[in-house]
Amino acid sequence: MPKMIFVNLPVRDLAASTTLYLALGGTLNPQFSGEQSSSIMFSDAIGVMLLTHAHYGVFTKRPIGDARRDSQVLLALSVDSRDAVDATLARAVAAGGRADPNPAQDHGFMFSRSVEDPDGYVxxxxxxxxxxxxxTPETA
Incomplete structure (x- = not known):
């Protein structure tokens, strides 16, 4: 079995967050989704678990931080082209995200923009x- 990663995020509004993560290009995995959680898969090996605060509390006794106030994690999602960066961001904004909470970065070989979800995760x-x-073939 290949290694997988699941990012678990506590969310205030499960429906709104699910809509945004689907707009980012994920697909809903109904096997692990329900009234308290949405399993959003970005590939066979990368998933995001959106959990209501009550359900998130089952897995940890630590208090839930406020991602709108404090930076807690840096998350990046790759897309297939420069144009796809802008298109993905536009879909996320249309689904309730806030565009460009951090400045766009253009290094020629790499381009990125950011979107903030309803809970403040960027x-x-x-x-x-x-x-x-x-x-290049000479250095690879």
Whole structure:
């Protein structure tokens, strides 16, 4: 079985958050979704679990922080092209996200913008030139 990652996020409004994460390009996995959680899959190995505050509290006794006030994590989601960065961001904003809480970054080989979800979690939507990832044939 390949390694997988699940980002677990406490959310105030499960329906609103689910709508935004679907707009970011995820798909709902109904097997692990219900009244208290939504399982949003971005690939076979990357998932985001959106959990109501009450359900999140089952897994930890620590208080839930306020992502609108404090930076808690840096999250990035890759897309297939520079244009897809803007298109993904536009869909997320139409679904209730706030565009560009952090400045866009353009390094030529890498381009990113960010969107804030209803709970304050900021996702960087990023594209990187595949040649920059793989290196050139002479250096790969």
């Amino acid at each position: 996702w960087e939507i990023m594209w990187m030139d595949p040649a920059a990832i793989a290196g």
